[in-house]
Amino acid sequence: MHRTFWKNLHRWLDTAGKDEIEAARLRVEQEMRRYRDADVRREFSRAIRLMDEEMSARSDLARLVAARASQPL
Numbered sequence: 001m002h003r004t005f006w007k008n009l010h011r012w013l014d015t016a017g018k019d020e021i022e023a024a025r026l027r028v029e030q031e032m033r034r035y036r037d038a039d040v041r042r043e044f045s046r047a048i049r050l051m052d053e054e055m056s057a058r059s060d061l062a063r064l065v066a067a068r069a070s071q072p073l
Contacts, residue, residue: 009047010050013051013054025051032045
């Protein structure tokens with residue numbers, strides 16, 4: 001996949017909602033099943049990994065904010 005694709009994916013991940021990312025991840029997984037080529041599957045896996053990392057980072061941030069909000073001043 002071209003460098004432009006990866007830049008656009010990162011930009012989209014910054015603005016997409018949780019539901020959008022989850023839906024896109026499912027579509028990528030489904031599309032990946034259609035291909036046998038290892039290089040193509042590796043690119044799909046990379047996209048999935050980036051989506052998973054974004055979701056994990058958001059979850060960690062939400063946990064951190066909640067923990068700080070519950071601490072007394």
